[in-house]
Amino acid sequence: MAEVTVPVKLRSEFGKGAARRLRREQQVPAVIYGHGAEPVHVSLPGHELMMALKTPNVLLSLDLDGKNELVIPKAIQREAIRGFLVHVDLLTVKRGEKVTVEVPIHTEGDLAPGGNLLEHLLNSLPVETEATHIPESVTVSVAGLDAGHSVLAKDVVLPAGTTLAVDENAVVLQVVTAQAEAPAETEAAEGAEG
Template sequence: MSEVKIPAALRTEFGKGAARRIRRADQVPAVIYGHGAEPKHVSVPGHELLLALRTANVLISLEIDGKSELVIPKAVQRDPIKGFLEHVDLLSVKRGEKVNVEIPVTAEGELAPGGNLLEHVLAALPVEAEATHIPEGVTVSVEGLEAGASVLAKDIALPKGTTLAVDGDAVVIQVVAAQAEEAPEEGEEEAEGAAEEAPADEAPADEA
């Protein structure tokens, strides 16, 4: 995984008012945690950070006061309506260090005929990997799987140096049988038949 270099600035103002001012300047308030150090409050260019976060578990090299600090995103808060970044928690990492992260799981292939449905029980797979070699994701083949079949965590091939951080018997993907349309109840059928057979109302004799 390549590193994304982004400049950052230490910040000393906190609270909602300060956060709004930072965002108005096209910056995103962020906090860096990790290695037992005191949390470090920074502001990061919003556009550059937004582009970087398109990659899951992206490795970011923050340039702060002439020094570089490696971080990965841990929690991202977005505006629920407009979707812009409101706040980001970052985890400080070191080269060679192992970290626990979740990587996306993508299914490929066609299920067996029958209109069955594919359910992602785990949309992301918990793994342990070297901080500078976190996989962008894993792909699982579901080709030909029938209803009732499932893919377990231990069935997924992981890149070298990456291990599971979840029980190997955990279900990641399963195939659910398609539900047949419910037949109308007997009472409903009788009512529909009676409505079809009922003759049209005759006009009153005095109006003929």
């Protein structure tokens, strides 16, 4: 995974009013914490941060007081309607350190013929991996699976150095039989009787 460098500024003003002023200036208030250090309040440029966060579990490189800090997003708050970034919590990490993150699950292949449906019980898989080698996603083959089959967490092939952070028997995906819809005539007849 590549590191994304984002410019950062220290914040000295706190509270709702200060946060609103930052957002008007296209900045996003953020807090950096971790490793027992005091939280550091910063602001990040909104557009650059939004583009960086399009990559799941992105590793951000911040130049903070002349010192390079590696961080990963831990909590992201967005405005409910327009989706603008409101606040971000960032967790400090070190090279070689293991972190627990959720990695998106992608599927490939076609199910067995017969109109079956693929049900995602987990959209992302909790894994433990080195902070600088977080996989962007994991791929699961569903080729030829028929109704009643399921894929367990232990069946998902993980990159080297990555381990599961969830029960290995947790069901990730399952194939279910498609339910037939009742004919429209029957529903109309029932509606006329009632």
